[in-house]
Amino acid sequence: MSTHPVAAIAATHAVTEPDALMPALTQATGPSKAGAPTHTSFLQMISDGLDKVGQKAADADAQVKAFILDDSMPPHRVIYALEQSQMSLQMMLQVRNKVVEDYQDIMRMQL
Amino acid sequence: MSHLTSVMALKALDGLSERAEVTSENIANANTPGYRPLKVSFEDSLRVAADQGMDAVNAVQPKIERDNDPAEASGVRLDLQMATASVTSARYAALIQILSLQMQHARMAIGSN
Amino acid sequence: MKAMEISMSGLDVEWRRLEVIANNLANANTVSTPDGGPYRAMRLLSGPKTSFKGHMGTDASGLNGVAVYGMEAEDTPPHKVHEPGNPAADANGDVSYPGIDHAAEMMLMIKTSRAYEANLVAMNAAREMYVKSLDMGH
Numbered sequence: 001m002s003t004h005p006v007a008a009i010a011a012t013h014a015v016t017e018p019d020a021l022m023p024a025l026t027q028a029t030g031p032s033k034a035g036a037p038t039h040t041s042f043l044q045m046i047s048d049g050l051d052k053v054g055q056k057a058a059d060a061d062a063q064v065k066a067f068i069l070d071d072s073m074p075p076h077r078v079i080y081a082l083e084q085s086q087m088s089l090q091m092m093l094q095v096r097n098k099v100v101e102d103y104q105d106i107m108r109m110q111l
Numbered sequence: 112m113s114h115l116t117s118v119m120a121l122k123a124l125d126g127l128s129e130r131a132e133v134t135s136e137n138i139a140n141a142n143t144p145g146y147r148p149l150k151v152s153f154e155d156s157l158r159v160a161a162d163q164g165m166d167a168v169n170a171v172q173p174k175i176e177r178d179n180d181p182a183e184a185s186g187v188r189l190d191l192q193m194a195t196a197s198v199t200s201a202r203y204a205a206l207i208q209i210l211s212l213q214m215q216h217a218r219m220a221i222g223s224n
Numbered sequence: 225m226k227a228m229e230i231s232m233s234g235l236d237v238e239w240r241r242l243e244v245i246a247n248n249l250a251n252a253n254t255v256s257t258p259d260g261g262p263y264r265a266m267r268l269l270s271g272p273k274t275s276f277k278g279h280m281g282t283d284a285s286g287l288n289g290v291a292v293y294g295m296e297a298e299d300t301p302p303h304k305v306h307e308p309g310n311p312a313a314d315a316n317g318d319v320s321y322p323g324i325d326h327a328a329e330m331m332l333m334i335k336t337s338r339a340y341e342a343n344l345v346a347m348n349a350a351r352e353m354y355v356k357s358l359d360m361g362h
Contacts, residue, residue, distance in 0.1 A: 072226040074128045075357040076207065080121060083214055083361045091221045131227040131353055135346045136287045139234030141339040142241065143271045143290065189342045200349035204356045214361045 049095065053088045060085040118168050119161060120210050126153030126173040127203045133175055134196045141187045148187050150178040225354045226287070231347035233273065233289030238340040240292055241268040245333045252324050255312040263322040265298040265329070300325065 060081040067073040130151040140146040153173040160167035182188055244266050254263035273288040300323035308317030 071229065074125060075225070075354060076124045076128070076360060077121070079357060079360045087218060087221060090218070094221055128353070131350050132230065132287055135227040135230040135350060136289065138342045138346045139230050139290045140272065141342060142238070142336065189338060193342050193345045196346045196349040200352045203353045207356050207360050211360050211362065
């Protein structure tokens with residue numbers, strides 16, 4: 001598991017038996033992409049999402065560094081990268097929250 | 112606003128930034144003997160690429176070249192250059208505004224569920 | 225932001241050119257200088273900063289604005305006025321006044337002021353773009 005902060009947060013609320021809860025969770029987080037396999041491991045999906053967040057954060061960071069050191073770096077690019085980075089993080093947090101909510105609902109049902 | 116349109120907007124902003132730089136350079140060289148003004152083009156190649164899809168749009172780069180317009184034949188025309196600087200600035204602001212609205216829209220879509 | 229810096233270099237060069245012109249006009253009647261002889265009109269020499277490769281239209285890395293290269297004296301011969309009483313008069317009673325073409329100096333002053341104003345317009349336009357980009361997303 002990566003040491004990315006979002007991954008750490010997600011890990012504290014990890015679903016212990018993802019495959020058993022798969023159908024309910026995929027339904028709760030919205031329709032899958034057209035053409036994607038219907039039973040992809042849910043943790044894989046989260047992991048891919050986190051990779052993307054990390055990637056965008058790293059990209060934004062690199063652009064900020066370039067901007068600091070080189071005055072010819074266009075500011076609109078840097079700010080766009082920072083905004084994209086923030087939005088992808090928010091997206092992941094929303095997914096995380098939904099997963100946690102649904103997991104809690106399901107756990108309540110079983111008791 | 113689709114992802115393709117956002118990329119097009121960013122490419123247009125790239126082009127306009129270059130144009131601002133080149134226009135500043137032209138004006139700064141107003142009194143350089145023998146200086147030939149430069150210009151930036153990207154609108155035509157962006158228009159063509161838009162019909163060809165994302166890869167083509169991603170490949171678009173603004174081009175800096177000598178300005179062969181007869182108006183600029185005998186050196187820097189300060190009036191035209193100043194007009195270009197003003198217009199470029201206004202178009203840049205407009206695209207920033209448009210992209211901003213698109214980003215706010217996307218942010219709202221993420222926020223709601 | 226590069227566009228602003230380029231315009232600033234233009235402002236600097238034209239400002240200094242104006243100073244040289246003002247100095248020429250101020251010394252229009254200076255008949256003797258420490259070097260001997262009447263004052264000679266000076267011209268500011270300027271052009272693109274550092275390398276010339278940018279002017280072949282490759283990429284933006286060659287755009288560096290302008291810089292002062294130096295100054296050179298104009299070749300205009302002094303104009304002689306017959307003033308036998310003047311301490312600066314020569315054996316023939318002629319005084320050599322600086323060969324300054326007032327009309328030319330005024331024309332250059334106007335041209336230089338216009339260039340200065342244009343650089344200011346370009347710098348402000350570029351700064352507007354910079355400021356607007358910071359607000360993106362909000």
